[in-house]
Amino acid sequence: MIKFEEFKDVCQQSIEMIEAAGLLLTPEDKKKITAADFGLNHIKKEGVQILTMFQTDRIAGKILVLLPNQTEPEHWHPTVGNDPGKEEVIRAISGELYFYIPGENNMTQGFIVDGKEDCYTMRNEVVLNPGDQLVLPAGTKHWFQAGKKGAVMYSFSTTVTDLMDQFTDQNIVRDTIIEQEPSNSTY
Amino acid sequence: MIKFEEFKDVCQQSIEMIEAAGLLLTPEDKKKITAADFGLNHIKKEGVQILTMFQTDRIAGKILVLLPNQTEPEHWHPTVGNDPGKEEVIRAISGELYFYIPGENNMTQGFIVDGKEDCYTMRNEVVLNPGDQLVLPAGTKHWFQAGKKGAVMYSFSTTVTDLMDQFTDQNIVRDTIIEQEPSNSTY
Numbered sequence: 001m002i003k004f005e006e007f008k009d010v011c012q013q014s015i016e017m018i019e020a021a022g023l024l025l026t027p028e029d030k031k032k033i034t035a036a037d038f039g040l041n042h043i044k045k046e047g048v049q050i051l052t053m054f055q056t057d058r059i060a061g062k063i064l065v066l067l068p069n070q071t072e073p074e075h076w077h078p079t080v081g082n083d084p085g086k087e088e089v090i091r092a093i094s095g096e097l098y099f100y101i102p103g104e105n106n107m108t109q110g111f112i113v114d115g116k117e118d119c120y121t122m123r124n125e126v127v128l129n130p131g132d133q134l135v136l137p138a139g140t141k142h143w144f145q146a147g148k149k150g151a152v153m154y155s156f157s158t159t160v161t162d163l164m165d166q167f168t169d170q171n172i173v174r175d176t177i178i179e180q181e182p183s184n185s186t187y
Numbered sequence: 188m189i190k191f192e193e194f195k196d197v198c199q200q201s202i203e204m205i206e207a208a209g210l211l212l213t214p215e216d217k218k219k220i221t222a223a224d225f226g227l228n229h230i231k232k233e234g235v236q237i238l239t240m241f242q243t244d245r246i247a248g249k250i251l252v253l254l255p256n257q258t259e260p261e262h263w264h265p266t267v268g269n270d271p272g273k274e275e276v277i278r279a280i281s282g283e284l285y286f287y288i289p290g291e292n293n294m295t296q297g298f299i300v301d302g303k304e305d306c307y308t309m310r311n312e313v314v315l316n317p318g319d320q321l322v323l324p325a326g327t328k329h330w331f332q333a334g335k336k337g338a339v340m341y342s343f344s345t346t347v348t349d350l351m352d353q354f355t356d357q358n359i360v361r362d363t364i365i366e367q368e369p370s371n372s373t374y
Binding site: 022023024025026029053054056058059061087089091093094130131132133135154156157158 | 209210216241243245246248274276278280281318320322341343344345
């Protein structure tokens with residue numbers, strides 16, 4: 001659950017970060033931005049802002065924004081029916097971005113969300129500077145975090161519904177419920 | 188066939204146009220830029236510059252550049268084996284960009300390359316301003332052209348080899364042959 005004012009605030013901050021990174025957004029793009037709190041009720045700690053540029057039956061392109069020190073919870077994209085699972089390519093645009101994937105523990109930049117060691121099990125850190133890319137094959141467990149400047153990145157992927165994502169944190173609810181959303185909201 | 192000096196020149200111009208559009212390129216990105224003359228031997232008239240950001244077995248992301256008034260020849264992405272054919276999403280970044288797809292003739296901005304009416308049969312014009320997007324389902328015949336400022340765009344797609352593309356112009360050879368390329372070229 002997230003209050004509408006907070007939802008609006010994190011979306012607006014994210015739009016400003018995208019534009020500060022030099023990307024051009026149309027008015028239609030800006031209306032499409034949304035935020036996910038994963039049902040954990042503290043979006044600025046665990047959450048992500050998502051602007052879907054396009055999504056067809058086959059491919060999707062999104063801009064993801066992490067606010068300073070915001071963390072996207074650990075998850076993976078499983079096989080769904082005949083689909084081998086969502087493959088995702090991340091391209092960092094601006095800010096400080098740390099990805100955590102399978103491999104040896106080499107964490108030096110990021111941090112584990114307080115008291116949630118069991119929900120963040122991947123500890124192989126990949127630092128993505130602006131322009132750097134990371135391919136996440138289907139099924140790869142991953143989480144990511146911004147440094148103190150926040151981070152803007154592209155996510156390009158095959159299309160499957162994000163509602164099929166699997167999370168390490170069993171308290172997660174993928175659908176974001178917005179409290180007190182005015183009926184005339186453009187968000 | 189294209190002379191190495193001309194190849195280097197169109198690639199360098201394209202890198203400058205991409206950077207002028209505000210996109211950040213890494214040194215590795217810049218090395219990956221290439222140009223296609225489609226075997227027609229006049230790249231500044233018919234041709235395109237391509238910077239492949241990523242290409243996996245499933246998805247690809249490229250930056251395409253058209254120089255002022257440069258035209259990419261009409262083509263389509265056919266079904267290949269079990270693949271239904273390459274689906275492509277274009278997102279305009281900067282400049283003046285005109286796409287031609289199936290539909291009624293409503294051309295007002297672009298032009299048909301001199302004497303090549305038979306090679307440019309699609310005449311339904313879609314003007315893409317920066318931030319505008321166009322989805323090209325598999326099999327859609329299309330060609331595109333820049334106005335006098337040139338154009339920079341993203342192309343996101345499913346992956347199939349471009350060497351399978353079909354062209355209306357039967358003189359086209361998809362492989363670009365570069366004359367006098369020094370062995371130490373980074374292009």
